[in-house]
Amino acid sequence: MPGFTCGLDATLRVISGKWKPLILYFLAQGGPTRYGELRRSVRDVSDKMLIQQLKELEADGMVKRTDYKEVPPRVDYSLTPLGVSLAGALVPLCTWGTENMAEVARVFAQREAWNGRAR
Structure with a gap:
């Protein structure tokens, strides 16, 4: 069993990757989701x-894949029950992002401008 420095370390290891939190978020929005819908x-x-x-x-x-063995x-x-609980833990992060989206966009624009000047 890998050693974790704290609970946040364990969580970050599961959701590491740019897309995993978004996948969990969209799967939590409804029932079973087809690949194409998730891709969109x-x-x-x-x-x-x-x-x-x-x-x-x-x-x-975190995720259950169901193959119906059909043609096509x-x-x-x-989400599994564990995935549902993790997706629920992401809700406050979603709320924070929604509430601070304009400020975050402003900060990122400033950073981009600063990085452009630094070249």
């Missing part, structure tokens, strides 16, 4: 990266 929701992610992140979340016990293939993804 998590904008700008490549197919390769989305598949990789879904496999990791599945291996970590039909697969959907849903």
Whole structure:
């Protein structure tokens, strides 16, 4: 069992990766979700990266993949109970982002301008 320095360390290891928190968020919005719907929701992610992140979340016990063994293939993804609890823990972060979106956008624009001058 890997050693964690604290609970936040354990959480960050599960959600590490640019897309995992968004995947968890969109899966928490409703019931089972087809791959294509998830791909449209998590904008700008490549197919390769989305598949990789879904496999990791599945291996970590956060996501359940259901293959209906049909032709044409039909697969959907849903959260496990552990995934539901993690997605719930992300809600305050979503709230903070919504409440501070304008300020964060301003700060990022300043950073981008500063980085442009530094070149």
